[in-house]
Amino acid sequence: MTELTPAKSVAGKVVAAVANNVYESAIEAKKNGEKIAWISSNFPQEIPTAFGLHCVYPESQAAAISAKGAGQTMCEHAENELGLSNDICAYARISQAYADLGKCPNGEREMPLPDLVLCCNNICDCMFKWYENLARTLNIPIVMIDVPFNNKFDVDDKRIKYIRGQFDQAIKQLEGILGQKFDEKKFEEVCKISSQVGEEWLKATKYLNYKPAPYKGFDLFNHMAVATMARGQKESLEAFKEFNAECEQFIKEHKSTFKGDEKHRIMFEGIACWPYLGVTYKTLKNMGVNVTSCVYGPSFAFTYKNLDEMAAAYASMPNATNLERATQLREELCQEGKVDGGLVHINRSCKMWSSFMPEMARRISRDLDIPVVMFDGDQSDPRNFSEEQYVTRVQGLVEIMDSNAKKGE
Amino acid sequence: MFYLGMDVGSTATKCIVVDGSGTIVGKGLARGGAGTKAPAAAEAEALAQAQVSESEIETICATGYGRHLFDQANMEKSELSCHAKGASRLFPGVRTVIDIGGQDAKVLRLGVGGSLENFAMNDKCAAGTGRFLDVMAGVFGCDVSELSDYDRQSDHSVSISSTCTVFAESEVISKLASGESIYDVAAGVHDSVVDRTAGLANRLGIVPPVAMTGGVALNDALRERLEKKIGYPIQTSELAQFNGAFGAAIYALEA
Ligand code: SF4
Numbered sequence: 001m002t003e004l005t006p007a008k009s010v011a012g013k014v015v016a017a018v019a020n021n022v023y024e025s026a027i028e029a030k031k032n033g034e035k036i037a038w039i040s041s042n043f044p045q046e047i048p049t050a051f052g053l054h055c056v057y058p059e060s061q062a063a064a065i066s067a068k069g070a071g072q073t074m075c076e077h078a079e080n081e082l083g084l085s086n087d088i089c090a091y092a093r094i095s096q097a098y099a100d101l102g103k104c105p106n107g108e109r110e111m112p113l114p115d116l117v118l119c120c121n122n123i124c125d126c127m128f129k130w131y132e133n134l135a136r137t138l139n140i141p142i143v144m145i146d147v148p149f150n151n152k153f154d155v156d157d158k159r160i161k162y163i164r165g166q167f168d169q170a171i172k173q174l175e176g177i178l179g180q181k182f183d184e185k186k187f188e189e190v191c192k193i194s195s196q197v198g199e200e201w202l203k204a205t206k207y208l209n210y211k212p213a214p215y216k217g218f219d220l221f222n223h224m225a226v227a228t229m230a231r232g233q234k235e236s237l238e239a240f241k242e243f244n245a246e247c248e249q250f251i252k253e254h255k256s257t258f259k260g261d262e263k264h265r266i267m268f269e270g271i272a273c274w275p276y277l278g279v280t281y282k283t284l285k286n287m288g289v290n291v292t293s294c295v296y297g298p299s300f301a302f303t304y305k306n307l308d309e310m311a312a313a314y315a316s317m318p319n320a321t322n323l324e325r326a327t328q329l330r331e332e333l334c335q336e337g338k339v340d341g342g343l344v345h346i347n348r349s350c351k352m353w354s355s356f357m358p359e360m361a362r363r364i365s366r367d368l369d370i371p372v373v374m375f376d377g378d379q380s381d382p383r384n385f386s387e388e389q390y391v392t393r394v395q396g397l398v399e400i401m402d403s404n405a406k407k408g409e
Numbered sequence: 410m411f412y413l414g415m416d417v418g419s420t421a422t423k424c425i426v427v428d429g430s431g432t433i434v435g436k437g438l439a440r441g442g443a444g445t446k447a448p449a450a451a452e453a454e455a456l457a458q459a460q461v462s463e464s465e466i467e468t469i470c471a472t473g474y475g476r477h478l479f480d481q482a483n484m485e486k487s488e489l490s491c492h493a494k495g496a497s498r499l500f501p502g503v504r505t506v507i508d509i510g511g512q513d514a515k516v517l518r519l520g521v522g523g524s525l526e527n528f529a530m531n532d533k534c535a536a537g538t539g540r541f542l543d544v545m546a547g548v549f550g551c552d553v554s555e556l557s558d559y560d561r562q563s564d565h566s567v568s569i570s571s572t573c574t575v576f577a578e579s580e581v582i583s584k585l586a587s588g589e590s591i592y593d594v595a596a597g598v599h600d601s602v603v604d605r606t607a608g609l610a611n612r613l614g615i616v617p618p619v620a621m622t623g624g625v626a627l628n629d630a631l632r633e634r635l636e637k638k639i640g641y642p643i644q645t646s647e648l649a650q651f652n653g654a655f656g657a658a659i660y661a662l663e664a
Contacts, residue, residue, distance in 0.1 A: 396489035
C-alpha cells in the first residue's frame with residue numbers, strides 16, 4: 001500500500017465556516033426581531049427556506065455541544081431538573097435542557113431560542129414527542145410532517161399523496177404563522193440549489209472510494225453539518241465545490257488528511273460518539289484503519305424537481321426504509337468504499353437506528369463475506385460508553401482483517 | 410527458552426508459561442486485575458511452578474482488559490485472538506468457542522486453521538457474564554463454585570425474567586422469599602445465563618464442534634443446560650480459565 005503525504009484541508013475549514021455561519025446569522029436575525037425556527041434534520045427545509053425563515057438544527061447543536069464536552073451536564077439537567085427519562089435520546093434531552101436554560105454551560109454552541117418548531121419524523125418517532133414538548137413548554141406553534149416507516153421496498157403513490165398533502169398543509173400553516181405568501185418561484189430556486197448541494201455533497205463522500213482515500217472518513221461527520229443545516233444555500237454549494245476540487249488536487253498529488261498507511265478500510269455505521277470522537281478516531285487511525293463508507297452520503301443528497309418528487313425523496317430516508325432496502329444501500333456503499341470490514345455503533349440513544357442493526361450487520365457480513373463488529377455507545381451521553389470495550393472490539397476486527405488480508409496475498 | 414502469556418482480566422489475572430514446543434510448563438492465577446498486585450502474583454506462581462527464572466523468558470505477550478498496564482510485556486494481542494489461539498490448541502478442530510468471563514461474554518468463530526474468523530460480544534451490561542453469577546451466589550450465600558451443585562439438586566427451574574443484574578437480584582430475593590427452593594432458583598439463574606449466551610451464539614451462528622472457556626465453563630450444570638439449549642455437545646478443559654493466557658503464550662512463542 002502506498003503511503004500518502006499527510007495534508008491539511010483548507011476547504012474543510014470553508015465548509016466548517018458555512019456551518020458556523022448558520023448559527024451566527026440566526027443569532028443576528030433574532031436580535032433584529034426576525035423569527036427563528038428549530039427544525040429537525042430531515043424536515044423538508046426547502047419550504048421554510050423559501051419563506052426566508054431562519055432555521056437552526058437542535059440535532060446538530062446537540063452534536064456540537066457533546067463534542068465540546070457538555071453533553072453530560074445538559075443530559076443531567078434534563079433528567080434532574082426537567083424529569084426526563086435517561087432512556088430518551090440524548091439529543092432530545094440536550095435540546096430540551098437548552099430550551100430551558102437558554103444557554104450552554106460554557107458557550108459550547110449557542111443558538112437563538114425558537115419562535116416556532118418544524119418537525120418531521122422520517123428518521124424516528126422520538127422527534128414527535130421532543131418537538132411537541134418544545135412547542136408546549138415554550139408555548140410556540142409547531143408544524144408537523146408525518147412520514148411513516150416504509151415497510152415496502154419502494155415509495156408508492158399512496159404514500160407520496162399522504163406526504164404531499166402534508167407539505168401543502170405545512171405551507172398553509174407557515175403562511176398563517178409568518179403572515180406572508182408562499183413564493184413558488186423562490187421555492188423552485190431553493191429546490192434547485194438544494195439538489196445541487198446534494199449532488200456536490202454526494203460527490204464529496206464518493207472521494208472516499210479512492211484507494212487510498214484523499215481524506216479521513218471521520219471528516220464527513222463534521223462536514224455533514226452543512227449538508228444537514230444549509231442544504232438550500234448557495235454558500236454550501238461553493239464550499240462543497242471547493243472541497244471537491246481539493247480532493248481532486250490531493251488525489252493528483254498523492255496526499256490525504258488520513259495520516260499514515262491506510263492498511264484497512266471499513267464501513268462505520270451509526271452516529272459518531274461525539275464525546276469520544278478523538279478516542280474512537282485515534283483507535284482506528286493507530287491501527288491503520290480509515291472509514292471509507294458511511295450512510296451519511298445518500299442521507300442528505302436529495303434530488304427532486306417538484307413537491308411530489310420531494311415527498312418521495314423525504315420518504316426514502318435511510319431510517320424510514322425497510323430492512324431490505326436499508327441493507328442494500330449499505331452493501332452498495334461498502335462495495336464502492338472497498339471495505340474490509342464494518343464497525344457498527346449500537347447507540348443507546350438512537351433506538352430506531354440501532355434496533356435493526358444486529359440483523360443488518362449479520363446480512364452485510366454474510367453477503368459481502370467481511371467481519372462486521374458492533375460496539376455499545378451513545379452519540380451524546382458520555383456515561384454510556386466504555387473506551388476499553390471499544391478498543392477490544394476494534395482490535396478484534398483489525399486482527400480478523402489482518403488475517404483475511406494474509407489469506408488473500 | 411520459554412514464553413509467557415499474561416491475561417489481565419477484570420476480576421482475575423491468569424498467567425501461562427510454555428516451552429519451545431508450546432507445552433504448558435507453569436500456570437498461575439490471582440484474584441484481581443489491572444492496577445492490583447495480581448499480575449505480579451500470577452506471574453510469580455507460574456514461574457515457580459515451571460521452575461523457570463524471569464531471564465529465561467524470551468517473549469511476554471499480554472492480553473485482557475489490563476494488557477496495556479503490564480509493562481514487562483513485549484507484545485500485546487486482543488483477548489479475542491488469544492482466546493481463538495488458545496482454544497485451537499486446547500480443542501483441536503474447534504469452530505465455535507463460547508467464553509464467559511468476569512465482565513463479558515463472547516462467542517468466537519474459528520476458521521478451519523484455528524484463526525479468528527468472526528465474533529460476537531455481549532453489550533455493555535453484566536447480564537450473562539461471570540459477574541451476574543457472582544452477584545447471585547452472593548444472594549444465595551454460597552461460593553460461585555457451589556452453584557453447579559445447587560442446580561443439580563433442583564427438580565425444576567424457576568424462571569428469572571429480568572436480564573438486568575440488579576433487577577434479577579431483587580427477583581431472586583423475592584422468589585426465595587415466596588418459598589421457592591434455593592436449588593430451583595439457582596437452576597433458574599443458570600437458565601437465564603444460558604438463554605443470553607445461546608442468543609449471542611445464535612447471532613453469530615453456531616458451527617460445531619463447540620468448546621467453552623472462561624471460569625464459567627467449569628460450572629458443569631450450567632454447561633449441560635447450554636448444551637441442551639444449543640443442541641450441540643460442548644467440550645471444555647480444566648484449563649478453561651487459562652485459555653486466553655495460553656493463547657497469549659503461543660503468540661509469544663510464534664512471534
Ligand atoms: S433517536 Fe436517533 S434518529 Fe431520533 S433524534 Fe435521536 S439520534 Fe436522531
